[in-house]
Amino acid sequence: MKTFLLQFFTWWSGQTIGTRFHTWRHGQRVGSDDNGNVYYQGGSDSEGRTRRWVIYPAASDPSTISPGWHGWMHHRTDVSPASETYVAREWEKPHVPNMTGTALAYRPPGSILNQGHRPKVTGDYDAWTPKS
Template sequence: MSLFRTLRSIRRVGVREWWHQMQYIGDAKSGTFVGADQFGNRYFENVNQYEEVPGRHRWVDFAQHNYHASQVPPEWHSWLQHIRLNPPPQDPVMLNSSPPWKEPWVENLTGTRGAYKPYNTVPPKITAWEPKTTSRT
């Protein structure tokens, strides 16, 4: 990152947002706000092709401090990875394709208290030994 690019980003987004970007994504970026998802994540795009590295002109600003990739819903992931041209709020296919059986997106909860834990209904084949004791009278 050059000094000129850093100063340009500070001028465009402000010192506070620049500091936030440096702490979270480690790069100073400036672009247009495209939309937000149900988790509060904000999505941006820089359409000037000479300011960003090719393929890195779309990015997400996560709402949570401890973030990971499964917090991005599938429709926004397809836009970030250039599978779809338009973002979900502007894409006519995404706006008209919400089937009634589709459940809301939930992030991957593996490793947390909300993780799926199956239970077993079959009695164990091996049981622990329990000594038989009689009471003394």
């Protein structure tokens, strides 16, 4: 019952009731990835292309979509990674969750949350004054 209520009232907890209905009615499972995401296709979108969507195993986090599936989701390729022997390139990095709001978040030099000091201005900038 709790799962049903989460799916009914939230969009960030896996799939909504609308997605569940659309998947049941039009969905054809295409494959899944190492992160537990399951990919579907079926029906057509407003441009006449085959509609593609993903159902996340837990909270909706689009950054967990691997690069191969990302290309398929955005119609960059018609062949899904499940239909071919997709091998990640050596420059493709593994997934790192979004760290915004945590102690591990990126804080550039000069940020008030960073312990360092703001870098000195190089002299190529002159502040505006009313009399200049």
